[in-house]
Amino acid sequence: MRVKTSFSRQAFMATIGASIELIEPGEVHIELPFSPHLSQQHGYLHAGATAAIADSANGYAALTLAPVDAEVLAVEFKINLMAPASAPRFLARGRVLRPGRRLSVCLAEVVAVNGPDQEVVATMLSTISIRPGRPERSPA
Amino acid sequence: MRVKTSFSRQAFMATIGASIELIEPGEVHIELPFSPHLSQQHGYLHAGATAAIADSANGYAALTLAPVDAEVLAVEFKINLMAPASAPRFLARGRVLRPGRRLSVCLAEVVAVNGPDQEVVATMLSTISIRPGRPERSPA
Amino acid sequence: MRVKTSFSRQAFMATIGASIELIEPGEVHIELPFSPHLSQQHGYLHAGATAAIADSANGYAALTLAPVDAEVLAVEFKINLMAPASAPRFLARGRVLRPGRRLSVCLAEVVAVNGPDQEVVATMLSTISIRPGRPERSPA
Amino acid sequence: MRVKTSFSRQAFMATIGASIELIEPGEVHIELPFSPHLSQQHGYLHAGATAAIADSANGYAALTLAPVDAEVLAVEFKINLMAPASAPRFLARGRVLRPGRRLSVCLAEVVAVNGPDQEVVATMLSTISIRPGRPERSPA
Numbered sequence: 001m002r003v004k005t006s007f008s009r010q011a012f013m014a015t016i017g018a019s020i021e022l023i024e025p026g027e028v029h030i031e032l033p034f035s036p037h038l039s040q041q042h043g044y045l046h047a048g049a050t051a052a053i054a055d056s057a058n059g060y061a062a063l064t065l066a067p068v069d070a071e072v073l074a075v076e077f078k079i080n081l082m083a084p085a086s087a088p089r090f091l092a093r094g095r096v097l098r099p100g101r102r103l104s105v106c107l108a109e110v111v112a113v114n115g116p117d118q119e120v121v122a123t124m125l126s127t128i129s130i131r132p133g134r135p136e137r138s139p140a
Numbered sequence: 141m142r143v144k145t146s147f148s149r150q151a152f153m154a155t156i157g158a159s160i161e162l163i164e165p166g167e168v169h170i171e172l173p174f175s176p177h178l179s180q181q182h183g184y185l186h187a188g189a190t191a192a193i194a195d196s197a198n199g200y201a202a203l204t205l206a207p208v209d210a211e212v213l214a215v216e217f218k219i220n221l222m223a224p225a226s227a228p229r230f231l232a233r234g235r236v237l238r239p240g241r242r243l244s245v246c247l248a249e250v251v252a253v254n255g256p257d258q259e260v261v262a263t264m265l266s267t268i269s270i271r272p273g274r275p276e277r278s279p280a
Numbered sequence: 281m282r283v284k285t286s287f288s289r290q291a292f293m294a295t296i297g298a299s300i301e302l303i304e305p306g307e308v309h310i311e312l313p314f315s316p317h318l319s320q321q322h323g324y325l326h327a328g329a330t331a332a333i334a335d336s337a338n339g340y341a342a343l344t345l346a347p348v349d350a351e352v353l354a355v356e357f358k359i360n361l362m363a364p365a366s367a368p369r370f371l372a373r374g375r376v377l378r379p380g381r382r383l384s385v386c387l388a389e390v391v392a393v394n395g396p397d398q399e400v401v402a403t404m405l406s407t408i409s410i411r412p413g414r415p416e417r418s419p420a
Numbered sequence: 421m422r423v424k425t426s427f428s429r430q431a432f433m434a435t436i437g438a439s440i441e442l443i444e445p446g447e448v449h450i451e452l453p454f455s456p457h458l459s460q461q462h463g464y465l466h467a468g469a470t471a472a473i474a475d476s477a478n479g480y481a482a483l484t485l486a487p488v489d490a491e492v493l494a495v496e497f498k499i500n501l502m503a504p505a506s507a508p509r510f511l512a513r514g515r516v517l518r519p520g521r522r523l524s525v526c527l528a529e530v531v532a533v534n535g536p537d538q539e540v541v542a543t544m545l546s547t548i549s550i551r552p553g554r555p556e557r558s559p560a
Contacts, residue, residue: 012186015155015177037155046152047214048192055187074187075523076547078218078358078405078498080385082378097403098362102522103495103549105360105403123377123385125358125405127496127547129523215383216407218358218498218545220525222518237543238502242382243355243409245500245543263517263525265498265545267356267407269383292466295435295457317435326432327494328472335467354467358498 003028003060006071010056018053020060026096028060033089045085050092050110054079054124057094058106062128065099070130075103077126085121087112094126104128143168143200146211150196158193160200166236168200173229185225190232190250194219194264197234198246202268205239210270215243217266225261227252234266244268283308283340286351290336298333300340306376308340313369325365330372330390334359334404337374338386342408345379350410355383357406365401367392374406384408423448423480426491430476438473440480446516448480453509465505470512470530474499474544477514478526482548485519490550495523497546505541507532514546524548 003023007013013030016038022029030053032038040046055074063072094108110122143163147153153170156178162169170193180186195214203212234248250262283303287293293310296318302309310333312318320326335354343352374388390402423443427433433450436458442449450473460466475494483492514528530542
């Protein structure tokens with residue numbers, strides 16, 4: 001519920017056309033249909049769009065395991081772009097590797113979906129900060 | 141010149157409202173005015189938008205030092221989100237740390253610009269692939 | 281075979297006491313018994329030792345899928361240290377996520393082994409360069 | 421003072437032969453003479469040794485700006501290995517990019533020193549946890 005509420009306030013997700021596909025304890029999937037508006041210079045999905053859905057999937061996966069009033073923010077992430085992101089539809093599958101009181105570690109894969117075919121095009125490893133109430137992204 | 145040409149084909153940069161501010165050998169700056177369309181759940185710039193301009197700045201910084209017919213693609217990047225990205229304007233400053241024939245390593249900082257005040261809100265370390273002609277992102 | 285040959289030339293692995301536990305196509309495990317000589321200031325395994333065995337596991341996992349005469353070198357890696365590395369024995373399990381002609385992407389987990397108990401204490405995401413013959417680490 | 425005390429308890433630094441060369445507010449340098457015991461399969465410094473000194477330099481750089489009774493632990497780091505680490509002597513220069521109450525972000529470069537010649541062979545971007553008293557590495 002709070003994942004959906006928070007997601008609905010992420011205007012950037014609406015701007016790029018992303019939506020939530022699955023919410024389970026420790027796992028969140030975000031879907032993004034391809035659009036030419038999201039492309040880089042060769043017509044593939046821009047790495048920034050790929051990173052955006054993977055980052056949100058990991059952050060919300062962490063939120064599913066966080067205390068009721070907590071909020072989450074990415075401290076940092078690393079993404080490997082492993083194949084050209086060329087498909088009608090993309091799915092970012094975020095999963096908690098290690099939940100924590102203050103920091104959670106999450107791993108996401110971004111899959112290019114073309115009918116029955118799926119190919120992993122990116123992998124993201126993220127550190128998520130868990131904060132009571134309204135957080136600051138600042139580590140300070 | 142080729143940086144501008146390639147940038148103009150990155151539809152995602154136009155979608156989010158980013159533009160090139162500086163092109164020098166080994167260094168490219170990309171500017172992004174804040175818009176509510178780019179926000180995450182607390183009203184700050186979404187990490188995906190922050191990453192998008194830093195990724196493009198690093199990629200184009202690498203392109204300035206690459207052979208004439210080469211193209212560039214990010215193999216991977218890691219970004220630390222160090223402070224809430226809250227400002228009217230952001231600047232991603234990408235710089236080549238080590239140019240290579242096949243791979244270049246670049247470092248970008250994303251600065252929140254509020255009138256005369258500047259604060260570094262993110263740092264990105266990227267590995268960029270240099271390819272002759274039209275590249276594939278695939279490492280294969 | 282070539283994994284064992286190459287490993288035997290990694291003097292640093294002998295220096296810290298690491299050995300190969302498993303070699304399969306796309307997967308290599310490296311074992312490290314704890315020793316006080318490898319500790320950081322709180323008596324846990326030093327992050328540099330944790331990273332060393334995960335880096336070698338990922339590199340050799342990539343080598344199992346590379347052409348016969350190829351050699352491998354880490355271009356970069358990122359490691360999350362998720363729990364205190366405190367155990368009599370550690371196991372780094374490296375696995376290829378995406379094999380490539382020029383670059384392979386690998387994921388390792390480092391497990392603290394205490395009798396029947398196993399706990400994942402670190403996760404590493406690596407980019408490995410595949411080169412014919414004797415490589416240079418330089419991306420140039 | 422506390423940097424030297426803590427460093428002296430890092431047995432792994434003594435094992436590989438590393439020592440502190442400089443301690444200033446926000447910056448720490450660690451020196452490592454090359455030894456064949458630290459090599460990888462091509463005779464270069466093993467990435468694990470490179471990472472170990474860069475990790476310690478970043479952690480201690482963070483410690484110089486932390487409260488008196490605080491301790492530090494790396495949450496995660498990412499390192500780019502940019503050139504073959506081949507030299508008689510290496511220097512890891514860690515520097516705080518953003519100090520924080522709970523998390524600090526640090527950047528290190530590892531330089532190969534050959535007489536008057538210096539070459540940057542690696543760059544590390546780290547997230548360091550700041551904890552009161554005796555810390556756990558666990559994010560939990």
